[in-house]
Amino acid sequence: MSRPAPGLQTARSAFPRRRIPVSHPLFLGNEKKYVNECLDSTWISSVGGFITRFEETFAAFCGSRHAVACNNGTSALHLALLAAGVESGDEVIVPTLTYVATANAVRYCNAVPVFVDSEPLTMNLDPAALEEKITPRTKAIVAVHLYGHPADMDPILEIARRHHLVVIEDAAEAHGATYRGRITGTLGDLATFSFFGNKIVTTGEGGVVTTDNAGMERHIRLLRGQGMDPARRYWFPIAGYNYRMTNIQAAIGLAQMENIEIHLGRRRAVADWYRKYLNGLEDFLQLPAELPWARHAFWMFAIVLHDSWGMDRDEFMRRLDEAGIETRPVFYPMHVMPVYREETGAYPVAERLGRRGVNLPSHGLMTEEDVQYVARQIREITASGA
Ligand SMILES: *Cc1c(COP(=O)(O)O)cnc(C)c1O
Numbered sequence: 001m002s003r004p005a006p007g008l009q010t011a012r013s014a015f016p017r018r019r020i021p022v023s024h025p026l027f028l029g030n031e032k033k034y035v036n037e038c039l040d041s042t043w044i045s046s047v048g049g050f051i052t053r054f055e056e057t058f059a060a061f062c063g064s065r066h067a068v069a070c071n072n073g074t075s076a077l078h079l080a081l082l083a084a085g086v087e088s089g090d091e092v093i094v095p096t097l098t099y100v101a102t103a104n105a106v107r108y109c110n111a112v113p114v115f116v117d118s119e120p121l122t123m124n125l126d127p128a129a130l131e132e133k134i135t136p137r138t139k140a141i142v143a144v145h146l147y148g149h150p151a152d153m154d155p156i157l158e159i160a161r162r163h164h165l166v167v168i169e170d171a172a173e174a175h176g177a178t179y180r181g182r183i184t185g186t187l188g189d190l191a192t193f194s195f196f197g198n199k200i201v202t203t204g205e206g207g208v209v210t211t212d213n214a215g216m217e218r219h220i221r222l223l224r225g226q227g228m229d230p231a232r233r234y235w236f237p238i239a240g241y242n243y244r245m246t247n248i249q250a251a252i253g254l255a256q257m258e259n260i261e262i263h264l265g266r267r268r269a270v271a272d273w274y275r276k277y278l279n280g281l282e283d284f285l286q287l288p289a290e291l292p293w294a295r296h297a298f299w300m301f302a303i304v305l306h307d308s309w310g311m312d313r314d315e316f317m318r319r320l321d322e323a324g325i326e327t328r329p330v331f332y333p334m335h336v337m338p339v340y341r342e343e344t345g346a347y348p349v350a351e352r353l354g355r356r357g358v359n360l361p362s363h364g365l366m367t368e369e370d371v372q373y374v375a376r377q378i379r380e381i382t383a384s385g386a
Contacts, residue, residue, distance in 0.1 A: 013373070014365045018324035020374065023198040023300075026266075026364040028259045034251035048247030054254045055208070058193075061176075061257060062185030064210035066217035069250060070224050073172040073194025075243040076207030077105035079223055080190040081140065083209070083216040084166035086111050090139040093165075095125035096333040097350035098144045101194075102170050103334045111139070115335050117347040121289040123147065123302065123330070123357075126349070127155035134159075140166040145174035145184055147359070148200070148267075148297035149290065153179050153187045168192065172207075175200045176264045177297035184297075185210040195249070200299050201256035201263055203249035266364035267298040273368050274301050274360065277375030284309045284382045301362040302330055304353060309382075313356050316381060323377045330357025 015021075038044050051069055059067035070076050086092055088110035094102050096115035106113040114133050119126045123146045130141070141160055143151040151169075160167045171177070171184040172194035178184070185191040190213070195206030209220055222230070227240030245253075256263070275287060286304040290296040305313055317327045333350040335342040344351065360374060 012367065013369045014367050015324075015370060018373075020325050020361045020366070020370055021363075022326040022328050022359060022361045024363045024365045025197050025202050026263060027255070028262060030255040030258060031252050034255050035248055038248045038251050043247045046244035046246050048250070050247045050250035050254055051245060054203075054245075054250035054257065057254055057257045058208050059210065061260060062183055062191075062210050064186050064191070065212040066210065066214065068209045068217060068220045068224065069245040069253070070207045070209065070243040071245055071249075072205045073192060073196060073199075073207040074101040074105055075224075075241070076192035076194070076209045077101060077142070077168070077170060078108045078241075079220045079243060080168045080192050080209050080211075081105055081109050081111070081142075082223055083190060083211070083213075083219050084140045084168060086139050089137065091135060091137045092139060093130065093133050093141045094334070095142075095144050095146070095350070096335045096347045097123060097331055097353055098146065098170070098334065099172070099331055100334065100337065101172070102142055102144055103337075103340055106142075107339075112137075113334065113340065114138070115333070115340075115342065115347065118146075118350040118353060119152070120349050120353070121286075122149045122152070122291060122294075123353055124149060124151040125156070127152050127159065130156065131159050131163075134163050134165070138163065138165060140168055142168045142170050143188065144170040144172075145177055145297075147288065147302045148174045148177055148299035149288065150174060150177045150179035150184055150187075150294050150296075157188070166190070172196075172199065173299040174297045176260060176295075178295040180293045186212070189213065190216060195253055195256075200267065200297055201253070201260055203245070203253040203256070206245055206249045206253060263364055264297060266366075267362060268296075269368075270362050270364075270366050270371055271296070271298040271301055273371035274362075274375065277372050278303075278378065281379065281382055284311075285378075298362060300328075300359040302357055302359050304330075305356045305358065307352070307356065311381065313358060317358060319381050320374070320377055325374050325377060326361060328359040330354055330359065 167188035
């Protein structure tokens with residue numbers, strides 16, 4: 001289903017000098033006004049009205065009972081894992097194909113990330129490969145909605161229920177994506193979001209944890225603020241963290257959330273244009289899937305070069321770069337990282353996606369002409385042979 005995408009009918013490129021960045025933040029509304037209110041009022045630190053307003057707005061957007069803002073998406077994951085009761089020596093199941101923060105946050109709890117292979121179409125954790133990874137030490141599952149496509153949550157939740165595991169969504173890349181009509185942020189016991197500068201909406205650096213569980217919410221607020229007892233100032237019953245968000249970050253975030261539908265609509269328009277202008281190249285590359293039960297948030301438009309096409313992935317990216325088009329490789333799977341190293345060959349789908357995947361520029365500043373230009377360059381590369 002398409003949303004309206006204001007201001008996109010122009011044929012002119014947003015990047016006339018032909019350097020199209022892979023991502024770009026977009027400030028369409030009250031960002032400056034709200035930041036100035038912080039400065040004028042001197043409420044620039046982690047106390048101030050924008051934090052509550054941002055949290056309430058984000059909770060309402062997700063239909064979640066609680067949203068707790070923090071300083072980045074990695075801290076949000078750490079807080080969610082701690083609220084889930086993850087402790088030293090526990091195992092937490094995560095997809096091997098993800099951004100490194102997912103695995104690092106598990107490591108912060110002195111727990112062990114246990115990796116699962118991916119589905120070839122959505123690039124997300126493969127539920128069919130999940131259950132065999134569960135052991136008596138497994139405490140939680142982190143399902144990542146990679147590049148904005150929701151993970152297949154129902155089988156994951158069903159397996160988790162049978163084994164009494166907590167489910168956390170890493171929705172850092174998937175604000176507003178839906179799974180069978182339910183929005184990300186409400187599908188698991190807890191969910192985490194990132195508001196880094198290249199995410200769907202941004203606070204510069206920032207994160208949020210959503211949950212319907214009031215006990216978990218209280219615990220997360222306690223951990224976020226050094227563990228200070230809310231009823232007794234400067235009394236610290238537990239050792240917490242300083243993971244607070246500033247009022248300035250929340251001011252930017254509130255302004256971004258006021259226009260979230262526009263941000264999402266523009267990303268969808270960019271994806272629709274890519275599908276239109278890359279049509280007919282199925283022999284060379286796989287376009288991002290949007291399964292019938294999903295609404296994709298299109299954080300990144302991730303294509304995968306077929307193995308049958310001899311084109312080297314890095315050479316493909318180099319040629320686009322020569323044409324002024326910035327791209328990124330799909331993430332390396334975690335199990336090839338020095339700190340999480342496991343034997344190769346154990347996760348064949350994630351390994352192929354990591355070797356053959358490319359993120360094309362996709363953000364709300366791109367016009368139809370920009371997308372057409374990128375698609376034309378790709379078509380030329382396919383025509384020129386490997
Ligand atoms: C961006 C991201 C994070 C971490 O967010 P930061 O705000 O950069 O700490 C976590 N998980 C995934 C999948 C991400 O893409």
